[in-house]
């Protein structure tokens with residue numbers, strides 16, 4: 054899931070937009086660490102998931118001093134890989150699109166020969182009307198597909214005559230209006246909602262789909278973009294993992310910033326350097342921030358970037374930006390269960406499948422890492438999410454059994470469950486309205502998967518843009534003091 058995004062991050066008004074995060078405007082960064090060029094500036098990064106780690110790498114490449122504070126005893130956040138009988142299992146993201154910022158990071162880290170690329174033309178399926186049916190990505194395939202009935206296909210032709218999205222329109226309402234209920238429930242809803250484990254009927258177009266359409270170069274007619282081949286997967290950046298799984302990516306980032314990384318150093322307090330009353334920012338140029346860590350240590354930074362989930366970020370902001378904290382507390386996360394199954398060679402070839410709405414199954418989708426990434430016999434099912442939160446109330450054994458029996462019924466492939474992982478992902482649903490107009494005190498920033506796009510390409514694009522902003526302000530501060 055979550056690998057369809059092709060571009061840059063969404064920006065909420067009120068939040069610092071950053072220097073051009075878009076890659077085209079950025080100079081290629083050197084792959085050799087730069088000696089610190091701005092000795093008077095120290096940046097504090099809270100959180101060492103891929104957002105915090107990549108920000109550290111990009112800051113290092115610009116010669117900006119920083120420290121990364123991580124609460125747990127490991128880096129990577131939701132990115133976590135393990136080995137089962139010599140097979141790699143990924144307990145978070147399964148792969149990433151190799152967009153320019155991702156390619157640049159791979160180059161900086163020297164991981165080019167560790168990539169395991171997904172074949173670009175590998176088929177993707179949707180389980181619909183009792184069987185797996187291939188998703189058409191090329192105009193010619195649309196005529197042949199059995200995913201839609203003849204009536205459903207004819208309905209698609211009306212799309213160019215429908216209007217653009219309306220301000221309060223949800224993705225579900227928008228796609229149904231444009232393509233008809235059959236295409237929405239059978240194909241587009243499951244595929245788009247699967248990216249977030251979310252319910253498109255609860256997601257506003259303006260927060261989610263609009264950005265995705267933009268990243269595929271589609272502005273007016275989605276059908277027009279399709280006919281021009283914009284969704285042809287060989288035309289989008291390839292997807293990749295790494296020999297040892299996605300954690301190899303974050304481990305390599307960690308190795309790069311290790312001297313600046315503090316594990317088991319959760320941030321529990323934040324205050325302006327001057328003793329301004331709670332809730333007021335000093336805003337004074339040059340004023341810094343004090344971060345209190347577990348154990349009561351205090352660390353001073355010129356600017357602080359929060360890369361942590363919304364809830365702990367709200368806790369930190371409570372005393373200095375209570376309104377921002379209240380907004381973050383509105384954001385909903387979807388709870389997901391991932392079930393890793395291992396089977397014999399099942400002869401399945403493809404990326405995997407999503408389950409169409411109304412099929413009466415609890416599984417939302419299954420990734421076939423066996424054929425997509427050459428990991429023998431590994432199949433990973435996703436359950437729960439916004440459309441089935443009750444699933445997460447069950448035990449791991451029950452969830453695993455549901456995934457296994459449904460997978461076997463659909464594919465005929467015999468497997469055994471080897472791991473069940475529970476995780477969370479920002480839902481990007483209606484609750485994101487709370488972020489509109491969010492402002493933070495000067496010197497505090499968010500660089501997170503709820504403030505800009507959730508996928509790894511978006512995370513790296515945002516971190517790159519944030520590093521450029523911070524380097525520019527470090528340069529300005531150095532100029533002012535010289």
Ligand SMILES: Cc1cc2nc3c(=O)[nH]c(=O)nc-3n(C[C@H](O)[C@H](O)[C@H](O)COP(=O)(O)OP(=O)(O)OC[C@H]3O[C@@H](n4cnc5c(N)ncnc54)[C@H](O)[C@@H]3O)c2cc1C
Nearest residue numbers: 055100102103104124130131146147319320502507508509
């Ligand atoms: C199940 C799943 C599947 C996904 N699939 C894909 C995919 O296939 N492709 C793709 O591109 N993207 C995918 N994504 C999205 C992407 O992986 C995530 O958005 C991204 O990894 C989040 O990274 P992060 O650093 O922003 O946050 P996190 O990974 O949440 O990291 C935050 C870090 O902050 C630390 N922390 C928390 N509180 C504190 C504190 N007070 N002080 C210090 N540290 C703190 C945490 O311990 C953690 O290490 C997936 C996500 C999930 C959950």
